[in-house]
Amino acid sequence: MSLASKYDSKTTEEKWYNYWIENDFFTSIPDERESYTIVIPPPNVTGVLHMGHMLNNTIQDVLIRRARLKGYNACWVPGTDHASIATEAKVVKKLKDQGIDKNDLTREEFLQHAWDWTDEYGGIILEQLKKLGASCDWSRTKFTLDDDMSASVIKVFIDLYNKGLIYRGYRMVNWDPEAKTTLSDEEVIYEERNGHLYHLKYQLKGSEDFVSIATTRPETILGDTAICVHPDDERYTSLVGKTVIVPIVNREIPVIADPYVDMEFGTGALKITPAHDENDKIIGETHHLEVIDIFNEDATLNSFGLHYEGKDRFVVRKEISKELEDRGFLIKKEDHVHKVGTSERTNAVIEPRLSDQWFLKMDELAKPAIKAVKEDIVELLPPKFKSTYFHWMENVRDWNISRQLMWGQRIPAYYYGDGKDDFVVATSLDEAVALSRKRTNNNNLLPEDLRQENDVLDTWFSSWLWPISVFNGILEPENEEINYYYPTRDLVTGPDILFFWVARMIVAGYELRGERPFDKVYLTGLVRDKQRRKMSKSLGNSPDALNLLEEYGADGVRVGLLLSAAAGNDIMFDEDLCQQGKGFVNKMWNAFRLIKGWQVDKSLEQPQHAAQGIAWYTSRFNQVLSEIEDHYSKYRISDVLMTSYKLIYDDFCGWLLEIIKPEYQQPIDPKTLAEVIALLEDNMRLMHPFTPFITEEIWQSISNRKVEEALCINTWPEGGTSDQTVLTDFELVQEVISGIRTVRKEKQIAFKNQIELKAINNEDLDTKYNSLIQKMGNVISVEIISEQVAGAASYRVRSNEYFIPLEGNMDVAAELEKLEAELKRAKGFLIGVQKKLSNERFVGSAPEQVVAIEKKKEADTLAKIETIEASMKALK
RNA sequence: GGGCGCAUAGCUCAGUUGGUUCAGAGCACUUGGUUUACACCCAAGGGGUCGGGGGUUCGAAUCCCUCUGCGCCCA
Missing domain, CATH: 1.10.287 (Helix Hairpins)
Known part of the structure; x- marks a missing residue:
């Protein structure tokens, strides 16, 4: 026999992955079977595989491989996301390194660079997923900027616009001064920062008196247009309606009263800067205040900044506080901790900014999506995420879908004049010309008179269509594929994008197809390191995914990742788990090696203990299989794995193989061998979703299989009844044997020394198990007795009593x-x-x-x- | 500031409707074994006031209240 005692994952994994691909096992086309569809959460096109990807793609692969074995037409659609802001930021940086400024490029030139970048790095991550064993239908690979995908996005935009759900509004948005774009609320991360609270005094007009206010942002006084106090605040009642003078600027502004003001905070008087604070804007609107925007788009000061014009906001903050102090306007400066919004992508501090943006009305759209989750038509797993989902959806705000970027779908709005509403929304320039002519009654309008909106759409405005658009369900809503594959079954993703993506897909599903996009949403936890820290590049605590695959094999890593990955719980990743996974794979390999090595002697009868072992394991397997089915039905994937792990490690290897194993270098009888191979095959079917490579390898090594007999496309074990009596008896037998081992250990009797066993059989355990006990305990004889034995070690199993006579003095x-x-x-x-x-x-x-x-x-x-x-x- | 959640063995976690097998699993640990399936092995063993306090109940890890400590989301 030439099988290595250590399983070599490298060559095996490559061999079988190629075999599966060559034989199109992952390819799905609609047929008479029921479909089972999963769409991948598309990773960033230029990204690389990290632990989070490995985790959620392993789970998807487990689900899809099991569906395939269960006889569904399993279809797992892969693809990538153009990730507008992240990708654009990378391209801008690369250009900068080459001495090229993005602003010197035309849109077309910049996009060419972006596509070059995408062509160079795009899809690397998909190749890495193949190493993990992902059984995606690669012929269906999609990219959110593919022509048909973009056409879908544009069509949806136009339809929603025509329904009156998309509007253009002058709103306070989250402005990233570094990327020079707006961000959605979800892309802003709030961080605690140490700052100061500045107490400033504003002189009352025509008086020597002052009003003092507290602010964290002294530079914004340049945009102040009022001072606001609480109407019930007696300290200031007499001031309301009077005029104060803004320091340095010398602008005269009114003192107004509004219940928004928190009397307890600071001095109780608030300066109002409508251009630079959401709440100030609301107060400004109520009181019809002037709006003065003091910033340029890169957050340097504009002409309203007076002598600070051109300087950065943080520089100005320092300098102006100095000037205020020098000129006697600063009363005091306190340390103050406050939360600051930062950009998820660039880390820049977000500047609230008023600008024209495109919005999608959400309140009506959200309703069916709320109902679906409430009624478990779309089931969130674990369910603890439901309340978070409702809280968000019930307070949903309109979605700012425009981004001041180039990498993405350009908004199909065309301006024919300078007025705010002088635009039409159209699929093409020609159509826009026609619409504009109609709108303006000006038939002389030419294409060159129109100017297309420069903004592109938020990336999530393409990915929210993903489960529909990958089957072309937007452009051809009644095509065969969308009707066959949609709704999909499972969505596996992280809770961090529950709102960004999951909620919006549910919204899109109902709005665009009147149907849920998926049945179940399996939310994985974040992958953290042993010390509970998030994995990040800057901490350097993220193991290199490819190195892990190299070192432990894909099967080992898959097992390691899923061993402690209950849905929704963060997983504390520890490489030891991969070691355990690798060890388990090796265990399966050696179990196979043992069986494969037995010589058959056709003349041999099956020994009684072997028959008993086979009968027991058969029952045990069926019992555990139904537990596993139950775990699967509840999407307790790590429980499925742990249950299977114990079945194979303990029951199959620890008990069955030891029971049937012939004496050293002795042959085995043909019946036992055939039966154990059949059981091994069932084990392989059961494990295939978790460890696809080793199971296929063993499967194919058991006998020569035809292509259509490959494990990958074989069947899930059917199961059957389990004999309760056999299971109960065997439990007792196991305890008896375990007792022998304990006594051996306590009395230091080596296993190679045979012992006698005497039993008082109150439980009426069938004596047919005696030969099995003899074999497993190295017992020379089992004798049923009725009286206690003196001079013997004893132990009890339920009401049975066992004695092991000891030689010599005890x-x-x-x-x-x-x-x-x-x-x-x-x-x-x-x-x-x-x-x-x-x-x-x-x-x-x-x-x-x-x-x-x-x-x-x-x-x-x-x-x-x-x-x-x-x-x-x-x-x- | 608002919302959601968590606390069980050294570690990571199960524990579903309050009641059998309720105090469990895996890892780690200790001790012993190793005439070839596998030291990536086998066996046996120790280890927990179920975060603290109070309540409901015949009965609470489980339900309720409260305190403490953590985590996440949102503003």
């Missing part, structure tokens, strides 16, 4: 001590049970069944006490 005192302890424990337990039973209220109110159990416990314990006492007497 330590009577130690044995007595052991029995004493056992007796004490039993008596204590008995007292508890009897106390319960003597409690009339317990007997009266507990269900009959529960009382019966307690009574049985009492009887069993009494019997046990009796045997222990008898043993002690025999020893003395």
